[in-house]
Amino acid sequence: MGGAGAEAWQSPDPSVLLVEDDAGDALLVEELVADSTLKMRLRWVRSMAEAREVLAAEVPDCVLLDLNLPDARGLEAVSMIQSVNEQVAVVVLTGLAGEETGLAAVAAGAQDYLVKGRVEPELFGRAVRYAIQRKQAEQAAVALQASQMQAQENARLERGLLPRPLLRDADVDIVTRYRPGRAQALLGGDFYDIVQSGDGSVHALIGDVSGHGPDEAALGVALRIAWRTLVLSGITGAEQLVRLEEILVAERARTHVFATLTVLTAHPGTPHVRVVRAGHPGMLLRTADGGVRWVEIDGGPALGVVPGGAHWPERDMAVPAGAALVLFTDGLFEGYIGEGRERLGEDGLLRLAREVAGYEPAPFVDGLIERAEALAESRGGLDDDVAVLHLRWN
Structure with missing residues (x-):
């Protein structure tokens, strides 16, 4: 038998x-x-x-x-x-x-x-x-119970990673978007925030914790909340990154985890923004006449790469009247496109941005993401999470 x-x-x-x-x-x-x-x-x-x-x-x-x-x-x-x-x-x-x-x-x-x-x-x-x-x-x-619990966990993480902007009277249009990568059941470690301090300055943050999963998402939440607390406490510029790195090193589950981020500060009545960058990609500058260009600002290493030994310079960047800045995480342009091993890359993303250069802020952001996703469709979509922050001063 x-x-x-x-x-x-x-x-x-x-x-x-x-x-x-x-x-x-x-x-x-x-x-x-x-x-x-x-x-x-x-x-x-x-x-x-x-x-x-x-x-x-x-x-x-x-x-x-x-x-x-x-x-x-x-x-x-x-x-x-x-x-x-x-x-x-x-x-x-x-x-x-x-x-x-x-x-x-x-x-x-x-x-x-x-x-x-x-x-x-x-x-x-x-x-x-x-x-x-x-x-x-x-x-x-x-399986149904696990799916329901996962949806609840996603909702909790999303509230922590992707908050509502805290603005009083700033004359700035804001568009934010988040898209999870195709393989992620939970939100990843991408995060952003926008806060207006008591002196009227507008502070913006976008960041990305390396890796995926609940540990990375929780770390992203911790960094985002800590950053907002620092802003409201009057701590700005490179000093923020020093404090955030201390939190990352203390809270990360593994020693090789790091975080990239860009912080912008726009003081009222000034034609420029102050930028501090830690290993994060550049940004797009949209001008009122429909131009789009890629902007790279001097920066330092990602948080957690050389704990206690990094330096993050603060740089002023001119922002023409009516211009907009577009910040994003690397999932928007590092995905593979077509059938080969070619990535979209920075040049490819700039080309897509120029295709939608004449759009209003929300259609511009949506069109940019949709075009990047369409190019990666043959491979199942974008692999990584994508966060986008579009700021236009009036």
């Missing part, structure tokens, strides 16, 4: 692994299978050790499990099957005096129990079929 079952293991009929050390009881199960209206493939092993070997290589639809094996007894046998493969349905086999144990096994995670010698073929087939269906329903419920 073991050899024939192994050869038929790929058949479309339900597969059943019988774990039973008694040859007579195994023969009874084989007869039940033969007489049952539910066609199934049966494979017989005599011990838990053999069952482990099979389950490590195959995933049957159901395990018929004797609770008195030479190397596993009682509820221990159920837990051992579940520890090897928790996706398989389990129906335990008990003796006449073992009904209480069978009920306990169901409470411990088995889908059903059968009493040896008291099972008709029709009941046997129904029990196996229902056990498989119950296990599938249980897995669907678990």
Whole structure:
């Protein structure tokens, strides 16, 4: 029975692994299978050790499990099957005096129990079929709950990473966008913020924590909140980055995690902004006459690369009347396009920006992202998260 079952293991009929050390009881199960209206493939092993070997290589639809094996007894046998493969349905086999144990096994995670010698073929087939269906329903419920929890976690992270601008009376138009990468179930570590301080200055931040996952997203939230606190406390410029690096080094889960960011400060009545850049990409400058150019400002290394040893220069950049600055994370231009290994790159992004140069702020940002996504469509979309911040002073 073991050899024939192994050869038929790929058949479309339900597969059943019988774990039973008694040859007579195994023969009874084989007869039940033969007489049952539910066609199934049966494979017989005599011990838990053999069952482990099979389950490590195959995933049957159901395990018929004797609770008195030479190397596993009682509820221990159920837990051992579940520890090897928790996706398989389990129906335990008990003796006449073992009904209480069978009920306990169901409470411990088995889908059903059968009493040896008291099972008709029709009941046997129904029990196996229902056990498989119950296990599938249980897995669907678990997947749904995980999906709901993931959606809730996304919402919490999004509130922390992507806040509402804190502005009083600044005469500036703001457009913000965030798009998750195609492979990310959770938000990544991209973040931004905009705050107006008591003297009327407008402060803007965009940043990106290396890597993906809940740890990186949580670190992005911590840096974003810390930055807003520093601004409201009157700490600006390169001093902000010193404090933020201290937080990153203290909070990061792994020593190789770093963060890039750009900070802008626009004082009221002045035709320029002060820029501090830590390993972050450049930005786009949109002029009132429809021009777009790439701007690179001197900066220092990303936060966390050389803890305590970095220097971040502060630079003033002229902003013509009616101009706009567009800040973004590298996911917007570092994705692969076409079928080869070519990336969009900075030149490619600038070309796309010039295609939508005459658009108003929101259509400009949306058009830029949509064009980048379209170029990466053949590869399934943009790999990395994308955050964009568009600021236009009136």
